[in-house]
Amino acid sequence: MASILEVDSLRKTYTNGSENLTVLDGVAFTVPAGGTCAIVGPSGSGKTTLLGLCAGLDHVSEGSITLNHILLNKLSEDQLAQIRNEFVGFIFQNFQLIPTLTALENVMVPLELRGIKGAKATSEELLARVGLGERINHYPTQLSGGEQQRVAIARAFSNNPQILFADEPTGNLDEETSQSIETLLFEINREKGTTLVIVTHDNDLAKRTDQIIRLKGGRIVENVKAGLQTA
Numbered sequence: 001m002a003s004i005l006e007v008d009s010l011r012k013t014y015t016n017g018s019e020n021l022t023v024l025d026g027v028a029f030t031v032p033a034g035g036t037c038a039i040v041g042p043s044g045s046g047k048t049t050l051l052g053l054c055a056g057l058d059h060v061s062e063g064s065i066t067l068n069h070i071l072l073n074k075l076s077e078d079q080l081a082q083i084r085n086e087f088v089g090f091i092f093q094n095f096q097l098i099p100t101l102t103a104l105e106n107v108m109v110p111l112e113l114r115g116i117k118g119a120k121a122t123s124e125e126l127l128a129r130v131g132l133g134e135r136i137n138h139y140p141t142q143l144s145g146g147e148q149q150r151v152a153i154a155r156a157f158s159n160n161p162q163i164l165f166a167d168e169p170t171g172n173l174d175e176e177t178s179q180s181i182e183t184l185l186f187e188i189n190r191e192k193g194t195t196l197v198i199v200t201h202d203n204d205l206a207k208r209t210d211q212i213i214r215l216k217g218g219r220i221v222e223n224v225k226a227g228l229q230t231a
Contacts, residue, residue: 004033004163004195005054009063012049012218023049024218027063031211033162036189036196038206041215047199048167050215054197055088055165056080068162085114089161089194091185093168095148097140097155103127103147104136107155114159126154130184146177150184157188163195170202182208 010027013020024046031037039047052058054065056072057080065072068087072080097106104123111119127136130150140148149169156164169185170178182205189196198209206212214222 002033003030003066004035004068005031005197006066007050007054007063008065010050010053010060010065011062012046012053012058013061022218024053027215027218027220029213029220029223031163031195031197033195034193035211036186036209037198037211037213038209039197039199039213039215040201040203040206045215046218047215051165051167051197051199055090056083085110085159087162089156089159089164091149091152091156091164091166091169093171095140095145095152095172097148097151099140102137102139103132103143103151103154106140106151107158110155110159116159123154123158126158127151129188130154144177145173146181149173149181153181153185153188157192157194160192161194163197164189166196166198166200168199168201170200170205178202178205 008028010024011022012024013022027050039050041047053060054067056067060073067083070083072083075083098109101109104127107123107126108119111122116122124136127133130153132147132150135143135147143151166185170181173181186208198205200206211223211225213220
């Protein structure tokens, strides 16, 4: 199966005054198109930094990242934004909904920014799919945490991304709500044929993916695919 994400000899260093802090060092892995992958590890291991680099939100210091057969390294900010707009979806721990917009309007925003026709009908369909068909005119403050994350999932899938990056998508939810959100996320991901890359502290969530990448101190210490250790 072809890879949609290829990371090779990745290194990320931040400079603070006269000091250099290496957050990721020698990271290399691939994720096949349509696959599911979890990135796990202790706090400070570089998980979120890695996710941001793979999604084109930041530039690597050394090495390379190829997303959907496009080398990200030397792209401008505008070019990276275009890549994200065309191919990438995001789900965050804190939902990142616009508080002054209704659930429907939050889902419609990325579609309208892209000039997609039928944005309202598409958004209504997605909100119905995530179980919020009767809540489309509610504002984020009128929704529970689980409902807000359902809106975020609908928004993430609105542009039919080829790859979806989720950063601790159930981190702010109770156990019962987390399980329903996880099931929904995997169901829609499978329906859409999207590639899913999740950063999580939840080992049970990680075990639902095809591939688990374990980071420690900015390095990959384990890369397990379908129960077979590959690194």
